[in-house]
Amino acid sequence: MPLITLSSPHSAKPTKISTVMGTVLLCMIPGFIALTVFFSYGYLINLALAVVTALLLEAGSLALRKRPIKFFITDLSVVVTAALLAASLPPFAPWWITVVGTATAVLFGKHIFGGMGQNPFNPAMLAYALLLVSFPVQMTTNWPVVDVYVSIGDTLRAIFAGNVVDGWVGATPLDYYKLNLATQTADEILASSLFNGWLPAGWVWVSLAWLAGGLVLIWRRIITWHLPVSMIATLALLSLVFGIDSDSFTPASIHLLAGATMLGAFFIITDPVSCATSNRGKLVFGAGVGVLTYVIRTWGNYPDAIAFATLLMNFAAPFIDHYTKPRTYGHTKAHKGHK
Amino acid sequence: MTEFNKIAFDGLWKNNPALVQLLGLCPLLAVTGSVVNALGLGLATTLVLVGSNAAVSLIRNHVSDAVRLPAFVMIIASLVTCAELLMQAFTYELYQVLGIFIPLIVTNCAILGRADGFARKNSLLPATFDGLMMGVGFSAVLVLLGAMREVLGTGTLFGNMELLFGASASSWELHLFGEQYPDFLFAVLPPGAFVLMGLIIAVKNIIDAKIEAAAKAKAAPVQAGSKRVRVTS
Numbered sequence: 001m002p003l004i005t006l007s008s009p010h011s012a013k014p015t016k017i018s019t020v021m022g023t024v025l026l027c028m029i030p031g032f033i034a035l036t037v038f039f040s041y042g043y044l045i046n047l048a049l050a051v052v053t054a055l056l057l058e059a060g061s062l063a064l065r066k067r068p069i070k071f072f073i074t075d076l077s078v079v080v081t082a083a084l085l086a087a088s089l090p091p092f093a094p095w096w097i098t099v100v101g102t103a104t105a106v107l108f109g110k111h112i113f114g115g116m117g118q119n120p121f122n123p124a125m126l127a128y129a130l131l132l133v134s135f136p137v138q139m140t141t142n143w144p145v146v147d148v149y150v151s152i153g154d155t156l157r158a159i160f161a162g163n164v165v166d167g168w169v170g171a172t173p174l175d176y177y178k179l180n181l182a183t184q185t186a187d188e189i190l191a192s193s194l195f196n197g198w199l200p201a202g203w204v205w206v207s208l209a210w211l212a213g214g215l216v217l218i219w220r221r222i223i224t225w226h227l228p229v230s231m232i233a234t235l236a237l238l239s240l241v242f243g244i245d246s247d248s249f250t251p252a253s254i255h256l257l258a259g260a261t262m263l264g265a266f267f268i269i270t271d272p273v274s275c276a277t278s279n280r281g282k283l284v285f286g287a288g289v290g291v292l293t294y295v296i297r298t299w300g301n302y303p304d305a306i307a308f309a310t311l312l313m314n315f316a317a318p319f320i321d322h323y324t325k326p327r328t329y330g331h332t333k334a335h336k337g338h339k
Numbered sequence: 340m341t342e343f344n345k346i347a348f349d350g351l352w353k354n355n356p357a358l359v360q361l362l363g364l365c366p367l368l369a370v371t372g373s374v375v376n377a378l379g380l381g382l383a384t385t386l387v388l389v390g391s392n393a394a395v396s397l398i399r400n401h402v403s404d405a406v407r408l409p410a411f412v413m414i415i416a417s418l419v420t421c422a423e424l425l426m427q428a429f430t431y432e433l434y435q436v437l438g439i440f441i442p443l444i445v446t447n448c449a450i451l452g453r454a455d456g457f458a459r460k461n462s463l464l465p466a467t468f469d470g471l472m473m474g475v476g477f478s479a480v481l482v483l484l485g486a487m488r489e490v491l492g493t494g495t496l497f498g499n500m501e502l503l504f505g506a507s508a509s510s511w512e513l514h515l516f517g518e519q520y521p522d523f524l525f526a527v528l529p530p531g532a533f534v535l536m537g538l539i540i541a542v543k544n545i546i547d548a549k550i551e552a553a554a555k556a557k558a559a560p561v562q563a564g565s566k567r568v569r570v571t572s
Contacts, residue, residue, distance in 0.1 A: 108534065130525055133524060133525055133528065133530075134523050134524045134525035134526075135521060135523075135524070136524075137521075138521065
């Protein structure tokens with residue numbers, strides 16, 4: 001009996017991009033459910049708006065660039081970008097914020113650099129940063145408050161006609177804590193209705209929902225543990241050290257569970273195109289995002305920092321890759337740099 | 340193409356200082372927040388370009404190669420001082436708005452580049468004409484970028500034109516999108532200038548590619564009824 005010699009690599013069939021992106025989308029479902037249940041239908045409306053805009057613009061860009069439209073649309077990557085943006089935008093933001101943001105992500109974040117797999121920056125975060133810099137008022141004042149029910153019709157009117165009632169919106173917990181540190185003690189801030197004594201009610205469940213989705217991503221081997229663990233660990237370490245003095249610094253619990261930390265750690269910085277490549281590189285990348293997030297949140301002027309931290313580390317990703325090349329099999333040392 | 344046509348075509352399109360040579364990007368990106376700023380700086384730069392090209396062309400046979408650059412810089416610096424004093428005299432508010440970028444015209448590489456690259460090798464008339472065309476080409480891009488940034492950034496066009504054209508120009512301001520337009524700060528900030536500048540260059544490249552393709556098609560017209568020629572035996 002002749003033996004069949006199989007050459008390496010002995011891998012199973014390759015994972016399709018649409019499978020990866022589809023899994024990411026499925027894992028985002030708990031997060032969106034939590035956002036909708038605890039806060040607003042606005043997230044779902046923004047999601048629909050962003051996805052439709054993104055698909056139209058993606059098809060248009062592909063047609064202009066003379067690329068096969070069906071092949072690239074069905075890899076679902078643009079839907080993931082749109083979903084990430086919709087999850088990051090304030091739910092009562094006017095409709096044109098979502099449209100401008102999606103257009104920025106698809107046209108300037110993705111296709112200008114050559115489309116799928118070529119973008120040096122995370123497209124959704126590029127769009128978020130542009131919106132935050134361009135429209136600071138709309139981007140910082142339209143966050144929802146817990147325990148206020150706004151019907152679908154009212155939400156639609158808020159998004160498309162600008163009828164936002166003051167009582168529906170407020171600052172995010174991170175922003176609120178930082179703004180009131182100057183005049184109040186930690187106990188006084190935490191006693192406010194936003195925090196219920198120790199943690200902001202809705203935000204915690206949203207963070208846990210993103211965490212659950214992220215763990216499924218790790219279980220399905222869509223992402224590795226390196227990025228989320230190193231980012232969360234760095235952020236936790238910094239906020240624990242400084243947070244001992246909770247009258248001057250935001251405590252770790254709020255850093256980890258009240259902002260976009262979980263969404264960022266599992267869904268945003270894990271973009272395989274714009275993050276570092278090797279496992280050691282991913283640890284450095286995640287730690288960098290963690291440090292920058294803490295620094296910008298604590299000493300910066302913006303309510304959250306995931307977008308800026310991610311973009312800055314995207315800049316550094318080629319540099320990190322340069323110095324964290326793994327040793328290849330058969331060599332005693334890794335070849336770093338140009339030789 | 341005559342010599343002067345070629346100079347004009349070079350300055351305005353083919354070798355445009357802003358779009359092709361990418362010289363003078365600092366003022367280009369810094370002060371083009373509105374049409375009036377862009378036009379003011381464009382006029383000042385054109386004035387300096389014309390003057391420096393003319394002066395450099397006149398002294399071209401009397402200055403040795405070794406010391407030519409300091410001599411050119413002296414000429415350009417004196418002309419910039421003249422332009423600065425003129426702006427102080429006639430458009431003082433605009434002078435204050437443009438601030439440091441008027442003295443910084445000295446460091447605009449387009450001016451030294453034309454002095455060294457063209458004016459010192461050509462006689463007075465072509466050199467002056469080249470300065471004028473390069474200046475107009477540079478100003479045109481400045482004004483276009485300024486208009487785009489003003490429209491996107493604040494929803495107006497030709498705002499504050501009285502700074503340059505006197506009180507009667509204050510009514511030129513157009514509100515293109517109504518009073519409700521939310522200011523798109525990105526276009527006003529320098530990153531927006533970079534992105535819009537890139538888009539303008541991209542459009543120019545598209546037009547150039549179209550012209551080239553059309554010229555190629557014209558040069559080798561397909562003959563009707565022509566057959567494939569058998570080249571192998």
